[in-house]
Amino acid sequence: xxxxxxxxxxxxxxxxxxxxxxxxxxxxxxxxxxxxxxxxxxxxxxxxxxxxxxxxxxxxxxxxxxxxxxxxxxxxxxxxxxxxxxxxxxxxxxxxxxxxxxxxxxxxxxxxxxx
Amino acid sequence: xxxxxxxxxxxxxxxxxxxxxxxxxxxxxxxxxxxxxxxxxxxxxxxxxxxxxxxxxxxxxxxxxxxxxxxxxxxxxxxxxxxxxxxxxxxxxxxxxxxxxxxxxxxxxxx
Numbered sequence: 767x768x769x770x771x772x773x774x775x776x777x778x779x780x781x782x783x784x785x786x787x788x789x790x791x792x793x794x795x796x797x798x799x800x801x802x803x804x805x806x807x808x809x810x811x812x813x814x815x816x817x818x819x820x821x822x823x824x825x826x827x828x829x830x831x832x833x834x835x836x837x838x839x840x841x842x843x844x845x846x847x848x849x850x851x852x853x854x855x856x857x858x859x860x861x862x863x864x865x866x867x868x869x870x871x872x873x874x875x876x877x878x879x880x881x
Numbered sequence: 882x883x884x885x886x887x888x889x890x891x892x893x894x895x896x897x898x899x900x901x902x903x904x905x906x907x908x909x910x911x912x913x914x915x916x917x918x919x920x921x922x923x924x925x926x927x928x929x930x931x932x933x934x935x936x937x938x939x940x941x942x943x944x945x946x947x948x949x950x951x952x953x954x955x956x957x958x959x960x961x962x963x964x965x966x967x968x969x970x971x972x973x974x975x976x977x978x979x980x981x982x983x984x985x986x987x988x989x990x991x992x
Contacts, residue, residue: 770924797978809925809982824979856924860978868978870917872924 769793770873772857778879785844787876789857797860798840799870800824800832802853809856815840847880854878885969890987893959901954901986903969908949912973915980916943916954918965925968925982928954964990 773788791798799814801824811824813832821832829851833841840859844851855876860868886904893899905914916928929936929943931952936943942955956963968985972978 799979801982808984811979811981814979858924868972869927869930870925870978870980872926875922875924 770857770859770871772855772873772876774876775874776877776879778881779844779847780881781848783844783847783880785847785878785880787842787844787855787857787878789840789842789859789873790838791840791859791871792838793859793861793871794837795859795861795871796837797868798834799858799860800830800840800842801856801858802826803856803875804853812842847878849880852878852880885971885983887967887969887983887986889984890989892989892991893956894991895961896958899956899959899963899988899990901956901967901969901988902951903953904951905969905971906950908971909973912971914943914945914949914952915970915972916941917968917970917980917982918963919968919985920962920965928967930972959988959990961990961992964988 770791779785797816800812801809803809810826812830813824815821815834831843857873858870860870913932915930917925919925929941931943944953966985966987968982970980
């Protein structure tokens with residue numbers, strides 16, 4: 767079974783801190799994604815990566831950056847956390863190749879609270 | 882990607898079939914119809930997808946209208962474990978497998 771793991775289920779940080787959210791997948795997937803999920807707004811794509819060291823902005827990249835130094839690991843970075851970044855963060859990876867039938871596999875999520 | 886419309890919520894009784902509708906009147910010829918669901922406190926999980934023909938797998942069936950402007954996810958015998966938010970997503974031609982999630986349908990299953 768595909769496994770996508772995220773470094774923490776719950777995280778509490780202070781405004782202005784630098785925050786790292788880590789995601790690891792074990793199925794050699796090329797594509798990896800970071801979403802945030804907020805009540806009433808659904809899942810929104812922050813960034814995605816289609817290969818090591820490659821990244822593309824999603825719909826809401828402001829205030830975030832990402833890093834993909836190894837194929838299995840995709841990190842989301844909040845350079846200076848703010849209270850409006852309090853959210854559930856979900857990582858996903860998808861099957862190799864580029865196609866309309868790619869299935870995304872999600873991690874359990876990290877609930878981040880910024881005080 | 883084209884937009885989908887789903888009811889905000891639906892209810893069912895355990896062991897009864899559930900039909901979850903999705904309208905996608907602006908679907909293009911290359912759009913696949915994907916369904917994901919999100920159980921409480923978990924990330925979304927893939928359920929099923931199709932292009933034109935009806936599809937079955939161990940989790941559900943997908944019935945696609947002949948004009949492809951609507952589809953229905955069918956859970957043949959709902960269980961309490963099927964209580965989740967169900968998302969209908971069109972995915973067509975965008976690179977790298979990006980998906981756009983809408984609000985989904987909250988399914989409540991009564992014992």
